[in-house]
Amino acid sequence: MPEGHSVHRIARQFARNIVGRTVAASSPQGRFVEGAEVIDGREALEVQAVAKQMFLRFDRDVWLRVHLGMYGAWDFSGDVSVDATIASSNGRMGQTNQRGTVIDDAILDAAGENSLSSIGAPRRARVRMSEQTTGLDEQTEWPPPVVGAVRLRLLTESTCADLRGPTACALQTPDEIAAVIAKLGxxxxxxxxxxxxxxxxxxxxxxxxxxxxxxxxxxxxxxxxxxxxxxxxxxxxxxxxxxxxxxxxxxxxxxxxxxxxxxxxxxxxxxxxxxxxxxxxxxxxxxxxxxxxxxxxxxxxxxxxxxxxxxxxxxxxxxxxxxxxxxxx
CATH class of the missing domain: 1.10.8.50 (Helicase, Ruva Protein; domain 3)
Incomplete structure (x- = not known):
């Protein structure tokens, strides 16, 4: 299960690529259709990570709560802007099997917990941030094809975020979000x-x-x-x-x-x-x-x-x- 540092890093990725943009939302898997319909067409206004949970606020005070749990993953694709503080040259965030390589002075951890290096300017790419690792691949097709059981897809004009296998993916009111956070240390x-x-x-x-x-x-x-x-x-x-x-x-x-x-x-x-x-x-x-x-x-x-x-x-x-x-x- 990703620990607290991973969730904060994923929230930074959202801040750079999703917050401030209007999203088209869908549930290709079909398990979050009603929630996606509520989010669809709204602007993402802010993101917050607390403990091992992430909270994404949309306009009109609609909140999305996501807990990746043991097997959840976010895949980002399109024009993904990632800097040295939130991702590595191999693009993956989280924790898993540990295989490391050193390339061009960048310290790369194929376990994906990396990173001292930056992937540079926004580029057409696919980045997985989760417990599992697939690395960073060039992405040319837009919108990207749906791969696997995608619970929620958030799509802006240039960036796509696909959520798979979370323990929790739910829309909640501000009071419900506050109640969840109040229970956390x-x-x-x-x-x-x-x-x-x-x-x-x-x-x-x-x-x-x-x-x-x-x-x-x-x-x-x-x-x-x-x-x-x-x-x-x-x-x-x-x-x-x-x-x-x-x-x-x-x-x-x-x-x-x-x-x-x-x-x-x-x-x-x-x-x-x-x-x-x-x-x-x-x-x-x-x-x-x-x-x-x-x-x-x-x-x-x-x-x-x-x-x-x-x-x-x-x-x-x-x-x-x-x-x-x-x-x-």
């Missing part, structure tokens, strides 16, 4: 960071639930998924099984501040980069390969980078939890 890129720290700390300190589970609870804190959960806890040297209320307050605050630091890095680079102070060669390796950019995530059975103890992996509420039993004792 603080997001460092949306909420006041200091206020967010107080909310997060107060919530964690009253919970008997293990801190490793609390960090995955979007009602406690927004945007953290499996990767960031493992890495934040390791960086804090915090045992994931400690009840939230028993975690020292300074550690809880440190986790929030670390999240507020790592999330913007993820948005700007496209990588869930969690290792600090790397030399240039190590940094390039880390940007190209996931295995070189994390402390414990996906390192089950390997020695801890700090102490050499074997990194453990266990199931926690149906998700894989990676941690070092020595550093995080």
């Amino acid at each position: 603080p997001d460092p890129l949306v909420d006041d960071v200091a206020e967010g720290e107080e909310r997060f700390t107060a919530t964690v300190k009253k919970k008997p639930t293990a801190i490793g589970l609390l960090l995955m609870d979007q009602a406690v804190v927004s945007g953290i998924g499996n990767v960031y959960r493992a890495e934040l806890l390791f960086r804090a040297r915090q045992n994931p099984h400690t009840p939230g209320r028993d975690v020292p307050e300074d550690v809880v605050r440190g986790i929030w501040r670390d999240w507020a630091r790592l999330l913007p890095i993820g948005v700007e680079t496209g990588q869930m980069m969690t290792m600090d102070d790397l030399d240039p060669a190590a940094y390039r390796r880390a940007m190209a390969h996931r295995d070189d950019r994390h402390w414990v995530y996906h390192r089950a059975g390997l020695p801890c980078r700090v102490c050499g103890t074997t990194v453990l992996m266990e199931e926690a509420a149906g998700r894989k939890l990676y941690w070092c039993p020595s550093c995080q004792a």
Whole structure:
């Protein structure tokens, strides 16, 4: 499932290519026909990402809420304007299998979390932004043909956005959107960071639930998924099984501040980069390969980078939890 940085990056893509334009909306798959009819012919006015959800507002206060879930994807095609802060030369955003290559000094991660480079000026292209990866291809036919089960197509004069396989795709009123956001924990890129720290700390300190589970609870804190959960806890040297209320307050605050630091890095680079102070060669390796950019995530059975103890992996509420039993004792 894409983590918070990916959703913020996708929202930036909408801001550059869809917001401020009138869209023709359709549901080729047929599962969002009525909703598409409401959106059709309206101007997209703003986009907002909170936690792992994206909200797109159209004129007359019509809101579209999208949660990609595990398998959702947005495909952009046409004249796609993408800069270095929101996409890579291979065009894909999200997280998946990690295969990296370096081309012309651009660090490309075929897992798609990339990017230090820009695809340059608007060009006729197709860009997938999701959990899965297909890369960036030249696109000549316009409008582009419908490929696969497209829940929603948003089409401007020059750009097409196709949505496939989301967990949620719904039209909601402003009050309903506000209610959804109110149930989410603080997001460092949306909420006041200091206020967010107080909310997060107060919530964690009253919970008997293990801190490793609390960090995955979007009602406690927004945007953290499996990767960031493992890495934040390791960086804090915090045992994931400690009840939230028993975690020292300074550690809880440190986790929030670390999240507020790592999330913007993820948005700007496209990588869930969690290792600090790397030399240039190590940094390039880390940007190209996931295995070189994390402390414990996906390192089950390997020695801890700090102490050499074997990194453990266990199931926690149906998700894989990676941690070092020595550093995080």
